Amino acid sequence: MAHFITGICNGCGACLKMCPTAAISGEKKSLHAINPGLCIDCGTCGRVCPVEAVKDAAGTVCQKMKYSEWLKPVYDLKICTPCRICVETCPVNCLDLGEPAPGPEPRTYPFLKEERRCIGCGTCARECPVNAIRMVVRGGKAAPPSSAKE
């Protein structure tokens, strides 16, 4: 399953800059394409495409969204175990473990460390075995696209 780019693509390259797995290729001002073997269905390409040329795996056209409307993870630390799956899975490495909790059980819980780099893909929420993560609108501005690819 993967996202794909339709013929109305104007070749602006916005998606290519944002794709966390470098799955998108294409020359400037020409039709871009997504390599289905690398696509992780994060949907970022669809959210940034100015002409809405991206369809998701089900064939639905992805809607362009302002970055301030993108969904961001919020943790329920009462449910979190913390197993590190989210931290290890985040496609842009914007999650990290925090300082140890005070008390006799000094566990380190995950948090959204670099909010501006978060692409709102929801991979963390999808992979969490106990659904301790909700995706909500938190507003804010995106980091420059190049930093998402580091």
Added chain:
Amino acid sequence: MAFAYMGKILNVDLSTGEIREESIPDDIYRKYLSGTGLAAWLLHQRIPAGADPLGPDNILGFVSGLLTGTPSYFTGRWSVVGKSPLTGTWGDANCGGNLSPGIKRNGFDGIFFRGISEKPVYLYVKNGKAELRDAAHLWGRDTTDAEEALIAEHGAGARVAVIGPAGEKLSLISGVFNDRGRMAARSGLGAVMGAKRLKAIVLDGKLRIPVHDADAMKRLSKACNKWVQFQPPFLSGKAMAWLGALMRILPTQMALDGMLYKIFLKKWGTTSMNQMSLEMGDAPVKNWAGSNKDWGMGKSATVNPDHIKDIEKAKYHCYACPLGCGGICVPKPGAPEVHKPEYESVLSLGGQCMNADLDSIFRMNEMLNRAGMDTISAGAVISFAMECYEKGILTMADTGDIELTWGNAPAMIALVDKMIRREGIGDVLADGVRKAAERIGKGAAQYAMHAGGQELPQHDGRNDPGFAVHYSVEPAPGRHTLGAQMYYEMFQLWKRVKHLPRPPLFYFKGRKYVADEQKAVTAAACSKFMNLANGAGLCMFGLFLGAARIPSFEWLNAATGWNRTPEDYLAVGERIQTLKQAFNVKQGIDPRTKRVCERAAGAPPQARGANRGRTVDIDKMMSDYWRQFGWDPLTGVPPETSERSESSENQ
């Protein structure tokens, strides 16, 4: 569509630099799962008979598990596999840390290396694109240092497995290191990596792992997590020692429930067992010649788990673990953070060498971690050298003026340093006890505690004969993470698998030493189950919760879309075990030669202490075990091996 596994492996030929992807048929995953099962299938075919473990024909593999990267718990274990240079047998070493998802999220179930590189290299893989890079700037650097340098170079998403100076210098007791303090240490596979001049693998992958029914998996995970999170608050480290003493004094034993062990693990990690094991006779003392009479509660008080917890600054969780038995410690104010030493390391460098100095144990653990050397084997080889020194086989002239008396902590530190550098006596000892005994001669072999060349871990078969059996019969000998009578009790497989016997709640201890068929049935069940676990990437500590509480079989079905019974899955485990045994036979290993050494089997029995008068009927138990798998009960050779080799000769 295939679910849960990636269906591909990466083959790297270090001699030519060629990197090639290879598709694996679905059928193979059904027959052998992923992880070490897949690796056994591959290595058995592809490593030629008689291959030099340190030569170009040996294949070194890094494998993930079938359940790794799915919404399941305790499924972050990875293994390094190859023909062991230490034992000449099937070799594997299992580790937690954070490497496993890195393998799979690059689109591979395993990465396999053959050949030998001309100059030091490391493999860098980013979202499935792999390249070999020059490692000249890393060669000679210690594990933590090299790992941090690689992460600084490749970004926060890089997951690293690396060898240290011990592996580079081909120490046969060296391992592979990950996440600043976790090590796949056994079987000496660090030396294979060193021989190939492969310093590290660096994996940065974010690809998606398809799952058949994620919602079902999460439901199972939530139910399992309830058991993990149950934790009574009243626990004291000192009480653990008394519990061990009580278990020693009582003539009867109670079938263990892993929930109890889970509670200990969650509070203290594996160090919870430090004093308890010494008291009950589970941990060997004085190179397996001593007992709790030589190393009582007063001496072992320094390794009271509460002391270690006092300096624990943070809990450490491996990937996908809700339990978190690891820890990050600051041994002294202002000192750098180190990983909490595990039970095996503490007692191997502690009671086994009669060493009561906890600071020295922390220091040696960190030295060995940074060098990439196995703490279990290092402790065994030090206690071996101490006994040789006591008996006059080694003298001050041999040791380079190190006074190797029992419990001499500064001498142990000096010896560890020499072993890492391979200087003088260190060079003699750096390849494990069997090699060291050969080099020293003068009857030193009788003090070398090993099975098939692998140094023994800190679980005494004279207390639980199941350990002695698994040390002797497993294709990778001398291992404590595959089975034991107490493991069988904790796995509680009879709750899921038909026909497996339920142990009585209370029984007399003498029953453990009777070599009847039931012992063989339960030992075989442990081996099959752990093969399944290592194919799935499951952690043994999670499995101690008991089969009714950790849904290993149900996770496998939900992840893959298969509809198989627990019996079907144990048949997979049996198939893998037979394949590994066939690997050994093909490599010319006589299964009888992996038998645990005499002293560790209680021949002659100890005169005093927790295990006095106990002898394990190891030969009968090995034979009974082989019979359970349908192998020749006299030689341990699986029947199809002889047929297969005949048919291949005819072709």
